[in-house]
Amino acid sequence: MVHKAQATAGCRDVTLPASGDVCAPVLALRQAQATAERRDVLDADLHEAESQLRLLPSVMAADPQADTAARLISWMSFGLITVTSNDIHLARIAGMTLVPQLAGLVLMLAATLCQSRGQSA
Structure with a gap:
């Protein structure tokens, strides 16, 4: 064995x-x-x-472009308009959601106008 x-x-x-x-x-x-x-x-x-x-150095600003845009708007309006970087973020989100929807509305309007021209001719 x-x-x-x-x-x-x-x-x-x-x-x-x-x-x-x-x-x-x-x-x-x-x-x-x-x-x-x-x-x-x-x-x-x-x-x-x-x-x-x-x-590595620590990151100080989460979005330097938004901070710079907010400071630029305040500078251009001589301080009359106060914008924060959070306002810039919300404006970006609104632009990303509303612009495609507006494009769809314009396309619907164009299609309606084309149909109404075809019927009147």
């Missing part, structure tokens, strides 16, 4: 169903060890990335 360790080559060559049952705990431990080693590599990479990130 062949010894179990010899039949599986130290649980590296699991070919028999009986050897799979014997080597299951060993294979589970090897998988856990590989997972732990990969986690250690990822932790080291993460620590290195965090240390490089600390060296």
